Amino acid sequence: MSKLLIRIILIFVLFEYFFLPLVNAQEKIDSKNFDKHICFKLNVTSLIDYTPSIQFAVQYNILNRLCLQHEAGYITHYLSPFWDKKSNLNGFRIKNQIKYYWTKSDNEIQFFSSIDFNYKKIVYMKSEWFQMYDMSYFQECTYQRTKEVFVPALLSGVDIPLTDNGWIVELYAGLGYRNLIISDNLPEDAIIARGSIFRRTQGVYHLPNFSFGVRLGYKLKFS
Numbered sequence: 001m002s003k004l005l006i007r008i009i010l011i012f013v014l015f016e017y018f019f020l021p022l023v024n025a026q027e028k029i030d031s032k033n034f035d036k037h038i039c040f041k042l043n044v045t046s047l048i049d050y051t052p053s054i055q056f057a058v059q060y061n062i063l064n065r066l067c068l069q070h071e072a073g074y075i076t077h078y079l080s081p082f083w084d085k086k087s088n089l090n091g092f093r094i095k096n097q098i099k100y101y102w103t104k105s106d107n108e109i110q111f112f113s114s115i116d117f118n119y120k121k122i123v124y125m126k127s128e129w130f131q132m133y134d135m136s137y138f139q140e141c142t143y144q145r146t147k148e149v150f151v152p153a154l155l156s157g158v159d160i161p162l163t164d165n166g167w168i169v170e171l172y173a174g175l176g177y178r179n180l181i182i183s184d185n186l187p188e189d190a191i192i193a194r195g196s197i198f199r200r201t202q203g204v205y206h207l208p209n210f211s212f213g214v215r216l217g218y219k220l221k222f223s
Contacts, residue, residue, distance in 0.1 A: 036222040037061055041170065043071065045213035046093070051122055052079035053093050057215065065104070069114075071095035075122055083124070091122030097155075110159040116174065116211065118151040130187060144185040145202075151176050151209050159217075170215040178209035 039059040046055035055073025062068060075091040077083035099114040127142045153176025159168050184202040 037219055038222075039168070039217045039219040041069075041071075041215040041217035043073065043213060043215050045215075046073055047079065050080070050082060051075050051089065051091070051120070053091075054079070055093060057095070057217075059097075059099070059217070065101040067099040067101070067112075069095075069097040069099060071097070075120075077124075087124045087126070089122060089124040091120065093118070093120040095119075101159075108161055112157055112159070114155045114157070114172075114174075116151070116153045116155050116176065118149070118153065118176075118211075120147075120149040122147050126184075141187045143187065146183040146185075148181040148183075150179045151211070153177070153209060153211050155211060166219045166221075168217045168219055170217060171213075172215075173210075173212040176209040176211060178205075178207040180205040180207060 037060065041057040041059065043053075043055040043057060046053045053073030053075040055071060057069055057071035059067050059069040071094070073093045075089065075093060077085065077087055077089035080089075083089045096117045097114050099112045101110050101112045103110050123144060123146050125142050126145045127140060129138055129140050153174050155172050155174030157170060157172030159170050161168050180200075181204050182200055182202045
């Protein structure tokens, strides 16, 4: 977790001291038309995810076309038909996003590109058959599994107004890199009895990531 936080801090430092000044210089042309806003959103996709969460976001602009978005959600088995009470699934998801809009805010439809930083941690109970004490016997045991995922990604999307009074729907998709860490609290001297190429054991995995989703939001503008 500490290494992930260091990576996130370094990325934001680079953004603040190198990328932001370049964008700021470009934005001076449109400074007279600066349009302050704040937008509150519900991530609809997170409700139907395999590890579902109640997830909210807030977005605000720091320049005319440059925005920051912060999102957080609580993951629980109560929202999913794939998890039961015995699994006791719980966790959280955090997303931070840097968004640049290619069209001004007075346009009806706004297209954007963004850099997304996603961190998820879940803990749940899992049952497996184990070979115990040098294959002396087999036993089904329940143990705790922890998964941590860090995903930096490049996204593209569009904000579509639903009404004239601020309601919007956001559609987005993109590609990224998934760093997955699995930790199992296994019984002593136990070896999993049935292996599979489709089953991930504890360890660190480096994988591609595809992101897509829908958010429903309400935008407030300030003069």
